[in-house]
Amino acid sequence: MRVLYLTLFFLLSSVLLFAQKKKDLERYNERAVSARTDVWAWDIKAFKQPDLTNIDTTQSAVILAKHIDVKVSSSKKLKASVFGFYVQRDIFYATTVREMVKINDKVALDEYSQFSFKKFRQLNGFRAKATTIIGVRIIKADGTRKEVKVDEEMVTEQEENKQQKSKLAIPDLQVGDIIDYFVLVEEMKDASGSIDQQIFVLGDEKPIKQLSVHCEISDKYAIRYTTANGAPDFKISKDEDGNVFDLLVRNIPALPTQLWMSPYRQVANIRMNVNYGRYVYGDIEVPAGSYRKNPLDGEIVSGARLGALGNYRYAGTPGPVSYVDGVRDMIKIYQRDRGSKLPKDSIPYYVYYAMRYMAFFRVFPDSKINVGLSRNQNDSDNRLFISLVARTLRELDIRSDVVLVTNKYGPADGELLEPTDFEYVLKTRTENPVYITSASVFTHCNIFSAAHEGQNAIVTNEVGGPQKRDDPPFATRVKIPFSEASKNSHLEKLDITLDNNMEQLVVDRTTTLRGALREDGQKDLLLFEDYYEEERQALGIRESFMEKFADSRRNKALAEEYTNAFAQARKDQKEAFNSEVKSQFDAAPKELKSYKIRNMGMRHTNPDFVYDTKFTLDGFLKKAGSNYIFDVGRLIGGQLTLKQNQRERKVDMYEPFARSFEHEIIINIPAGYKVEGAEKLVRNVDNTCGSFIVSSTVEGNKLHVSVKKIYKHAFEKAESWSSMLEMVDAAVDFLGQKVLLKKA
Incomplete structure (x- = not known):
């Protein structure tokens, strides 16, 4: 009978869960249809009659119009949402971002042909959750508008802080088309939670013809905001529920936001914080229903203290x-x-x-x-x-x-x-x-x-x-x-031979990572079992957790589980080294013969992360009659390649840090062959921003190539851009350099 009761209980639970999911999906679909109707009907001229004059066709894409709509509502203004209606103390807010973009080339076409978004996410509380609604339309050159069908399946994640991504393909999008899309995120939180900080960045990698912002915030909330880097102020008004903030900016030029920029410091922006009730922190106090612009630094410092x-x-x-x-x-x-x-x-x-x-x-x-x-x-x-x-x-x-x-x-x-x-x-x-x-x-x-x-x-x-x-x-x-460039370095020593068939390179490599370049390599390659043991001994901890588990009757089985987990991790480490080689040389190794960590670099007293690898590479040799063409330039790995619209720059450069990359390469020349063209590898670019220096010598049966690329500073003024270009272009040019292995 107990088994029968349990069976009936689980069957009933499954039915109820299925019914709830069906109800949620129906409510989501209904809300999605309503939201699309509302957004497509926005009374904004830039969307209704897009301005197609003076389109800069040198840009991959042009944003004809962008609008951000934010609503933070009290219960009296709460409309239907996917969540239904909640009690008054809950916070409901919705953010809609809509863009209309002119597609000028294949690069932009590839970018906009698929959207990846989080359709539903569980946030930081049992009741706190959000859902996403997306709408997409394509406008053809003749003015025909076609709405893309969106799969309405609602994704629900039960595990806290888990997120599931959805993808939407955009069929029939072509160069010359206009894509008009929006993403609406609706959230419900407890009043004790805070609203995500709103950041309105008035600039993009693409030029923007018109950007507008509209915020409706209930008078139950306190508002603080800053205008930075010359951003215009909001036009502020009141409605029956609270404060209304509006902003309109036109003809924003393209900015290299994806290359060495600090948008907070270089792009006009407005940041806004919204808190339920009165906001008090240190010397800062903002009553509910009011707003405070550009608080004094002294007040911020006081709060930080x-x-x-x-x-x-x-x-x-x-x-x-x-x-x-x-x-x-x-x-x-x-x-x-x-x-x-x-x-x-x-x-x-x-x-x-x-x-x-x-x-x-x-x-x-x-x-x-x-x-x-x-x-x-x-x-x-x-x-x-x-x-x-x-x-x-x-x-x-x-x-x-x-x-x-x-x-x-x-x-x-x-x-x-x-x-x-x-x-x-x-x-x-x-x-x-x-x-x-x-x-x-x-x-x-x-x-x-x-x-x-x-x-x-x-x-x-x-x-x-x-x-x-x-x-x-x-x-x-x-x-x-x-920090100096020499302190943040990536050093490679490569000893290269050719296999007997003159098809593959056999590479014996030692890699040393220092400073700010060290930690990413450690994260990709080091095993917990190894660095745990090294640190345990360095700190004088007498017994490892494995020894404690093995000595405990209660946890002995757990020690065996860890032993198995360690073994699996070592198998995964080999794949990680394979991936590291592929990332470095833009080519997967044909065979990873060996790999070894020489120094883990766990402390400032012995800081370098050093490892050895031996592997074979294919595709670097090309037969030319009885001779072979060797792609020597590719041995330094991929280099920064600028897009055409990035080659002109009028803003300062915020680089990650000063850094250097060095490759000491020895190529063992096969018996019966000699090298031609080694002198053409030589480069000597050295200016205020950086350097790219290559030397090349032949000694006996060995070709020695030394390559040094240095970014001298973490920050450069815009006036130095031509010098930076000189160094960057020299490195890209070197990638294509070859030598001839000529039959003697």
């Missing part, structure tokens, strides 16, 4: 404090086993790596088994992490201060909107300060994020407290230094 202290206090709560206790215990064991105390100037480094271990390397019996490469992508909560480090250091009699720094890809001083525009860095109050930033699996201590380089930062003593007599002088501001 308060946030630093608040985070420090949060680190004292029961969960995080276990991290602090854990690190202190590790230090005690480390010192006891070595019979001596850690020198005071070594303590910040030990604490940093111990806290990194606590955050990313520890394994508990109830931990989800994850020892594959995906584990390498984990990041920490920066503010919580450094507050835990600060608390631990303080208990070890080392005080530290919080440095407030802006990200170079975020807003600049004078255009800040909220305290979170600042990021936190910890600075120890020692004779030689140690700087500590956020941690991920492979971050180093005392290394600045590339995004912080060159920034003027504010030092706040909220966490460190008043100065003590033996403290070094307190500086209220510091400038984060730029």
Whole structure:
């Protein structure tokens, strides 16, 4: 009978679930039809009568019209949505972005022939969720309008924070057509949640003939916004429900937004925060129903200081404090086993790596088994992490201060909107300060994020407290230094022979990654089993989690599961090395003969990530009678290739960081052959922006080729663009260089 009851229960549950899904789908379809009718009927002239005069056909595409519509509604103004009607305390908001784009070439055609979007997503709460409605029309040269049918299947994800993407193909779209599309996202959240920050960027890779914004925000919400980089202000009015914000901009030129730009700092933009009820943070207060434009930097700094202290206090709560206790215990064991105390100037480094271990390397019996490469992508909560480090250091009699720094890809001083525009860095109050930033699996201590380089930062003593007599002088501001190109380098040493059939290259390679170029390689290639063991021993942790599991009758089976998981991860690592070779040489290896990590680069004391690979490559040799043409240029891997519309530039360059790429290549010349054309490989471009230098010599049966490409700075003025072009073009030109292996 119990089995029968359970069977009937699950059958009934399945029926009810199916019925609910059918009801949700019907409601979604009904709302989608209604939304498309509303959007296509917008009374905006730029969409009804698109301006086709003075179309710049040198541009891949031109945005004829773009409109962003935002509605944050109270219950009295809440219309039907896919969610139905909710209680008054819920927040409903909808954002619609509509664009009408003229397709001028095949590049744009490929871009707009398929949309990928998140049709439904579960957000950060049981009731909080969003859905997406999309509409697409094609307008032919004769004015014919054809609406693209959209599959109305509603995607629902049950797992928290999971997202499922949908794809929509756009058939019959051709060069010369106009595509008119919109994406509407409707969300429902609890009133205690916050509305996503609205960012209106008044620029694009493509020229925009007209861009407009319309926001209707209920008077139950407080609004703060900033206008940056010369952005015009809203025209603000009132309706029966609250504030209305309107903006109209015409004839916006194309900008190279996808190449070395910081849009927050270089493109006119407006950022807007919307909060339910009265907004109060530090010295900032905005009543519900009102708005505040361009808050003062001093108010933002005050709020950021308060946030630093608040985070420090949060680190004292029961969960995080276990991290602090854990690190202190590790230090005690480390010192006891070595019979001596850690020198005071070594303590910040030990604490940093111990806290990194606590955050990313520890394994508990109830931990989800994850020892594959995906584990390498984990990041920490920066503010919580450094507050835990600060608390631990303080208990070890080392005080530290919080440095407030802006990200170079975020807003600049004078255009800040909220305290979170600042990021936190910890600075120890020692004779030689140690700087500590956020941690991920492979971050180093005392290394600045590339995004912080060159920034003027504010030092706040909220966490460190008043100065003590033996403290070094307190500086209220510091400038984060730029790193040199030599510190961020990718070095390749290649020893190349030709196989007996003169068809494939056999490449014996050593790769060294340094500085800001190091971490991505580690994430792609390193195994948890290896770096866990190295760090465990470096920190003086006596027993690995595998040893603990094996010694426990309760967890012995778990040790076997981890052993199997480690074995699978090693199989996956081989595929990762295959992918790395393909990425580097734009050609998959015919065979990956061997691969080995020489140095994992886990700490600042031994920072380089070094690995060896041996593999074969096909397609670099072409038979020409009894001779062979060798594509030597391709050995340096893919190079930055500029689009035609990127070759002219009038804005400054925000590069990721100064960096260098070096290739030391030895090609073993087969017996009976000699090299011709080696002298044509030589290049010598060296200017204020960078350099591309190639030398080539033949010594006996070996062709030596040395290639150095250097980006000298992380920031360049627009006036230097011609120099940058010279270096970039030289590298692209070299890709096509060949030598002749001539039968002797």
